Amino acid sequence: MQQTEWSPSTFGIAACGVGGLILAIGAVTLITDLPGRVLVGVAAIGLVVFATLSWRARPKLAIKNDALVSRGLLGETELRHADIKLIRITEFRRIGRKMRLLEIDTVDDRLLVFTRWDLGTDPLDVLDALTAAGFAKP
Numbered sequence: 001m002q003q004t005e006w007s008p009s010t011f012g013i014a015a016c017g018v019g020g021l022i023l024a025i026g027a028v029t030l031i032t033d034l035p036g037r038v039l040v041g042v043a044a045i046g047l048v049v050f051a052t053l054s055w056r057a058r059p060k061l062a063i064k065n066d067a068l069v070s071r072g073l074l075g076e077t078e079l080r081h082a083d084i085k086l087i088r089i090t091e092f093r094r095i096g097r098k099m100r101l102l103e104i105d106t107v108d109d110r111l112l113v114f115t116r117w118d119l120g121t122d123p124l125d126v127l128d129a130l131t132a133a134g135f136a137k138p
Contacts, residue, residue, distance in 0.1 A: 002129045006119040007059040013051050020047030060118045061126065063133050068104070070112055083107055087136035089127055102126055 023044035031037045053073060062069045068079040086105040091098055102123035104112040119126050130136045 002132050003121075003125075004063040004129070004133075005059040006061045006114075006121060006126055007057075008054050008117055009120045012117070012120075013054045016047050016054070017051035020044045020051060023047065060120075061114060063130075063135075068130070068135055070104075077112070079104070079106060081135065084135060087127065087130055089123055100124065 021044070023040050027037050027040040027044055031040055057071050057073060060071060062071075066080070068084065070077045070079070083106050084104060085107050086103075088103050088105075090101045090103055093099070100116065100123045102114040102119065104114075106112070114123065114126070116123060127136060
């Protein structure tokens, strides 16, 4: 059976949240200068907010009831077979690493882009699963 849901890893989200809490504790207890306290406090808030929003948007992409469902900050987007124009992988080099993005182009000219963080796995594996489910044309 092929995987039908993809989301950021639980460990990664928890690590971001714990890192944010550690930074917040350090900003309150260890840092004595005001600019340093503000900078570390902003970083702590950013990590905790990122972890919270990443947890809320799980699963990021799923196959449910013969539709592709993408969950984001503002809710869910359901795409039927007729709504999808093209699903592709985009590769580029960044800081010496090959980065892959899964792009879903819809008929109403929306572009949904998923990174490895969003999917919790290699986007190529997700493309294979979407192809097997009939959403992407081989």
